[in-house]
Amino acid sequence: MTSYFPPVNAARSSNGTPTMPVPASSPLSPPPSNVQRSTALTNRLTSVLSASYADSDIRDALETLSLRGIHNTAETRRQLRLDVQQEVIDCNAEIVRDFGKVAEQLKRIGTVIKTLNQTCNEMRRHITLAKQDTTPVLEEAAVLMTQKEESETKQKLLDAFTKHFIVLDDDFSVLTSSETPVDDHFFDVLARVKQVHHDCEVLLGGENQRLGLEVMEQSSRNLNLAYQKLYKWIQKEFKSLNLEDPQISSSIRRALRVLAERPSLFHSCLDFFAEARDYALSDAFHYALTDAVSGAGADRTVKPIEFSAHDPLRYVGDMLAWVHSAAVSEREALEALFIAEGEEIAKGMKAGLSSEPWSRINEESEDDAVFDGHKALSELVNRNLTGVSRSLRQRVELVIQGHDDPATCYKVVNLLTFYRETFSRLLGAQSQLVDLTESLKKYTFNHFEVLMGEEVKALSAEHAALVPPEDLSAPQFLLDALEVLISLMKAFDASFGASSHAEDGTQPENDFTPALHAALDPFVDLAKSSAQELRDPASRTIFETNVLLTVRSTITPFSFAAATHLQPLSTAISTLRMDLLAIQHRYLLDMSGLQELLTALAPFAAETSDKQQQQQQGEEEEPPNKKNLVEIASLPAFQPENLVLRSQQLDDFLPSALMDATDHLKRVQSAAFVKSVTEEAVEAFCRDFEFVEGMIIGADEASSALKQQPEGEETEEDQDWSLRALFPRTTGEIRVLLS
Known part of the structure; x- marks a missing residue:
């Protein structure tokens, strides 16, 4: 960069150190003092x-x-000041020259700017004239562009x-023509x-509803024709449908899922399908029974069910099987046909109820109108098996009768009970097969009761x-009835009813109770009535005991049998046991000769019992009447001859008493x-002997006391x-000998 202040040679000392300039003395100044x-x-x-030499100006000057x-x-x-001033003047002159050149350039620029202003004004004038000429054209073009955009928008909307x-004619033909197949394009x-x-609801929401009504009418007509075509096609397919084919x-x-949107057509198809399947299954059942379907050859590898008609159990079991x-095959096939895709049919039925409100027959609420696929499936299986059920009922009733x-x-x-539960789990408790098996069960059981x-x-x-047997054992007809009952109980125990009863818990009444009443109670009553043929009460009691045991x-x-009959039997046996105990007790008393002594002591026993009752009631105990006890020795049964005889009879009885x-x-x-x-009878006999022994000892003590009375009192004859x-x-001896 050009410096306008060239460097000034500063004064330096002899050793090179710059020295301060000495100011020149002015000639005009007076000599200082x-x-x-x-x-x-x-x-x-x-x-x-x-x-301060650290000042930047001084430092620069020194440099x-x-x-x-x-x-x-x-x-x-x-010369330093003069040189410096000369340099400053030269620098200023050079600056002035440079600014002169700048001024000349600015003049040229001003001229160019003036020319440009003139050119711009001329262009502005031409533009104003052109704008005035093109404004109408631009307005017309804008209108045309707007019209073009509106036309394009309308074309897009159209x-x-x-x-x-x-709907195109080709699509309309696919939808309604019976010649075109029902394929994916149709759907x-x-x-x-x-x-x-x-x-079309959107079109009906506008101001002009005519278009929406026309389109909706046309689409409704097309839908009705399409559903009619679909309905006829399904009926045609149902005629040749093979449910045994795993790939339906x-x-x-x-x-079917689409037709469900028209509930009336859908139910009509189900009715047609049920009729077709009813005929097919009835034909198959007849084939299984007789191996002779009209127009079909017999399969000789499988024997017809009718061959086992002589065995009712096998015959009925084969038919039920x-x-x-x-039913299982039908349900599995129909599940694949109707509900394999989830709840699609239910959704279609729900949508169809809104389009066909008249299809709601006897529906009290919207919840009842919901289509239950599994329930409808069970009902359809029942309808398909209507003919089979009718034929099954006739054959079972005929063979049982x-x-x-x-x-x-x-x-x-x-x-039948087993299959009733099986059909209930398979098709529901309200199914036709459940009612059929229940009806056949009642019919068979009624025939069982009649027999x-x-x-x-x-x-x-x-x-x-x-007539009761001589050994008083259970009669033969009762034993035969019990053998039949055992077979019945074993059959029930191995059946489904016994297991379900065990799961529910022990109940007094169960499924076997009616059979028990029919197969046991009349024979027991008959055996009890036959006991009246025995005139000996002991034999009659023994016979009844043997029967009940x-x-x-x-x-x-x-x-399951003991739950209802064991308690009444035990009660009756307990009553008979008390009778046997009385018989055995009486036998011991008669055979030992003790009965005569007890009979003679009966008044004293009654008096003793009265005193015991008074003691239990808290009354004061009266001293024993020794005079009454003395009277025992005067009784005929206690006379020496009779008493010795009874003592000898007792001694003869005791050695073999228990065995006898x-x-x-x-x-x-x-x-x-x-x-x-026998043990209880022996115990009662011992108590009776203890009473007789006590009365004998009391009588002896009373007699001794009377002998010691003072003179002057009246006493009986001395004994x-x-x-x-x-x-x-x-x-003690009696208990040892009878133990």
Whole structure:
């Protein structure tokens, strides 16, 4: 960069150190005095000493002098100011020249700017004239562009409307023509028409509703024709449908889901399908029964069910097994046909109810109108098996009516019970097959009850069969009835009813209770009535005991039978046991001769019991009447001859008393029962002997006391013999001998 201030050679000392310039003395100034000189020098020194050489201006000045290479001489110091001023003047002159050149350039620029302004004004004028000429043209072009945009928008709307709401002739032919197949293209067109019909609501929401009404009417007509075509096509397919085929056509399933949107047509298809399947299944059932379907050859590898008609249990079981297999196969096939895709049919039915409100028949609420696929499926299976059920009912009733074995009839009842539960789980508790099996079960059980009643009537008419056996055991007709009952209980125990009863818990009444009443109670009552043929009460009691013990031992192993009959049997046996105990007790008393003594002591026993009652009631105890006890010795049974005889009879009885007593009840067919009754009878006998012994000892003591009374009192004749000496047995000895 050009410097307008060239460097000045500063004065330097002899050693190169710059020296301050010495100011030139002015010739006009008066010679200073010493004082002035001293003051000026002091000021100068002060200013020099006070100056800061760190100041940037001083530093720059010193650097400039250093660069000029000026020696610090007197001449140099004198010329330094002049040189500096000359340089400043030269610099200013150079600056003035440079600014002159700038001024010339600015003049040229001003001229150019003026020319440009003139040109712009001219262009502005031309533009204004052109604008005035083109404004009408631009306005007209803008109007045309607006019209073009509106036309394009209308064209787009028209194309969109035509594409969405207008059905082409080809699509209309696919939708309605019976010659075109029902394929994916048909369902696509149908879905499009349904969407058009649904979107017509948007058109009806505008000001002009005519277009929406026309399109909706046209789409409704197309939909009705399409559903009619679909309805006829499904009916045609149902005629040749093979449900045994695991790969049922997906087009049929799709068609059913779509047709569900028209509930009336859908139910009509189901009715047609049910009729077709009813005929097919009835034909198949007849084929399985007879192996002879009209127009079809027989399969000789499988025997017809009718071949086992002589065996009702197998015959009914084979028919029920076939029906169950057919119901399972039918349900599985219909599940794949109707509900394999979830709830699509239910959704279609729900949508169809809104379009066909008249299809809601006897519906109380919207919840009832919801289509239940599984329930409808079970109902359809029941309808498909209507003919089979009718044929099954006729054959079961016919074979049961011609059979007279009660055990077989009851096994059939258990079989029907099993299949009733099976059909209930498969098709629901309200299904037709459940009602059928329940009806057949009641019919079979009624026939079972009739057979049992006829057998009881036959036995009642045969007097010889009712005579009790000589050993007083259970009669043969009862044993035969119990054998039949055992077979019935085993059959029930192995059946489904017993397991369901066990799951529900033990209940007094169960499914076997009616059979037990029919197969057991009449024979037990008949055996009890036959006991009246025995005139001996002991034999009659033993016979009834044997009957009830036999019945109890028969039903005890089966809990479902014991639940209802064991308690009444036990109560009746307990009553008979008390009778046997009284019989055995009486036998011990009669055989030992103790009964006569007890009979003689009966008044004293009544008096003793009255005193015991008074003591229990808290009354004061009266002293024993010794005079009354003395009267015992005067009784005929306690005379020496009779008492010695009874003592001898007792001694003869005791060695074999227990064995004889057991043998007395040997016809009771339960050793444990006889043993318990005998033990209690022996215990009662010991108590009676203890009473007799006590009365004898009391009578002897009373007699001794009367002998010691003072003279002057009236006394009976002196007794010179002792009752105890004549009847020496003690209670302890009796208990030992009878233990």
